[in-house]
Amino acid sequence: MGQAKQFDSHLLNFLSSVDVASGTPLYQQLQTLLLFAIASGKLKPGDQIPPARELANRINANVNTISKAYRDLVVMGLLYTRRGMGVYVNPDMSERCREDCRRRVIANLAAALTQCRTSGLGDEEIKELVAKLLSSNIPPNAPLPSSFSKFLKS
Amino acid sequence: MGQAKQFDSHLLNFLSSVDVASGTPLYQQLQTLLLFAIASGKLKPGDQIPPARELANRINANVNTISKAYRDLVVMGLLYTRRGMGVYVNPDMSERCREDCRRRVIANLAAALTQCRTSGLGDEEIKELVAKLLSSNIPPNAPLPSSFSKFLKS
DNA sequence: AGTAATTGCATTATACTATGATTGATTTGG
DNA sequence: CCAAATCAATCATAGTATAATGCAATTACT
Numbered sequence: 487m488g489q490a491k492q493f494d495s496h497l498l499n500f501l502s503s504v505d506v507a508s509g510t511p512l513y514q515q516l517q518t519l520l521l522f523a524i525a526s527g528k529l530k531p532g533d534q535i536p537p538a539r540e541l542a543n544r545i546n547a548n549v550n551t552i553s554k555a556y557r558d559l560v561v562m563g564l565l566y567t568r569r570g571m572g573v574y575v576n577p578d579m580s581e582r583c584r585e586d587c588r589r590r591v592i593a594n595l596a597a598a599l600t601q602c603r604t605s606g607l608g609d610e611e612i613k614e615l616v617a618k619l620l621s622s623n624i625p626p627n628a629p630l631p632s633s634f635s636k637f638l639k640s
Numbered sequence: 641m642g643q644a645k646q647f648d649s650h651l652l653n654f655l656s657s658v659d660v661a662s663g664t665p666l667y668q669q670l671q672t673l674l675l676f677a678i679a680s681g682k683l684k685p686g687d688q689i690p691p692a693r694e695l696a697n698r699i700n701a702n703v704n705t706i707s708k709a710y711r712d713l714v715v716m717g718l719l720y721t722r723r724g725m726g727v728y729v730n731p732d733m734s735e736r737c738r739e740d741c742r743r744r745v746i747a748n749l750a751a752a753l754t755q756c757r758t759s760g761l762g763d764e765e766i767k768e769l770v771a772k773l774l775s776s777n778i779p780p781n782a783p784l785p786s787s788f789s790k791f792l793k794s
Numbered sequence: 795a796g797t798a799a800t801t802g803c804a805t806t807a808t809a810c811t812a813t814g815a816t817t818g819a820t821t822t823g824g
Numbered sequence: 825c826c827a828a829a830t831c832a833a834t835c836a837t838a839g840t841a842t843a844a845t846g847c848a849a850t851t852a853c854t
Binding site: 693703722 | 800801802803
């Protein structure tokens with residue numbers, strides 16, 4: 487018996503910030519977290535990522551769920567695996583990963599903005615809303631503060 | 641035989657703008673379209689929405705898929721049905737629908753903004769990006785114009 | 795009244811996907 | 825050479841999106 491081998495807890499903590507109740511599949515959440523970690527440099531080329539078993543145990547998920555998340559990223563070329571050893575960040579892909587990541591983020595933002603327009607908000611209102619959102623640092627899944635009520639009616 | 645009864649084609653066209661290949665379920669896309677239509681006033685209280693069979697035939701989907709989309713909105717109270725007659729917009733809910741819709745839109749925007757931050761963009765960069773996106777009217781699913789390449793690297 | 799047409803509703807079936815349980819294969823370290 | 829760690833592969837299960845089909849209610853027209 488004895489304590490299971492401990493992996494770098496920074497990364498473990500980061501990857502543990504998944505929300506089981508969020509509706510989006512666990513393996514997809516993990517993939518997004520890993521993508522951002524690689525793109526931002528939090529995970530460097532050659533770094534080992536937590537063994538599937540350990541992360542699974544940590545977040546009370548099944549090994550296969552974690553493995554699937556890893557496997558897809560391996561297929562994309564972002565990670566590579568060495569059987570018996572672990573999963574590692576591919577050294578050649580960080581640059582491309584950052585760009586892909588940004589493209590996704592910008593596409594998301596663009597979609598959100600067109601949705602704002604569709605709902606009847608004008609461009610100036612949208613800019614004001616963006617500025618207000620950026621400066622007020624609302625936590626995710628929190629109810630909208632009353633200071634935003636002017637944007638609900640127009 | 642004979643031509644099937646034709647429904648108001650404006651609305652039919654609008655509801656037909658669903659993307660089968662988009663990954664998100666058909667019935668959810670329809671629900672979002674209907675929500676926005678009601679919230680924006682395109683669909684007025686008491687208006688009839690297309691019979692499930694007709695819309696199903698129009699977009700080559702199954703009747704049950706359309707019915708499920710309608711049924712959920714009935715449960716939410718946005719629509720009501722009269723068997724043999726059709727599905728109608730509930731007169732009492734348009735106001736609340738608009739607010740709920742706005743909340744969802746703003747929550748989406750907030751999420752997109754925090755993702756921008758997570759990817760390393762600064763607040764000023766984000767504001768600039770928003771202004772640029774608003775003024776350049778990029779179509780959905782289009783590749784990012786090269787004028788945005790400065791936002792891919794920072 | 796009565797019959798046909800239009801419509802929503804209910805039941806059942808199927809395919810796909812996310813997750814789980816388990817066993818096998820490969821590498822390292824002592 | 826053996827034990828431990830790790831990824832890989834196979835199979836099972838639950839939930840969900842879609843589909844096929846028949847039933848029930850309402851209307852319109854004769």
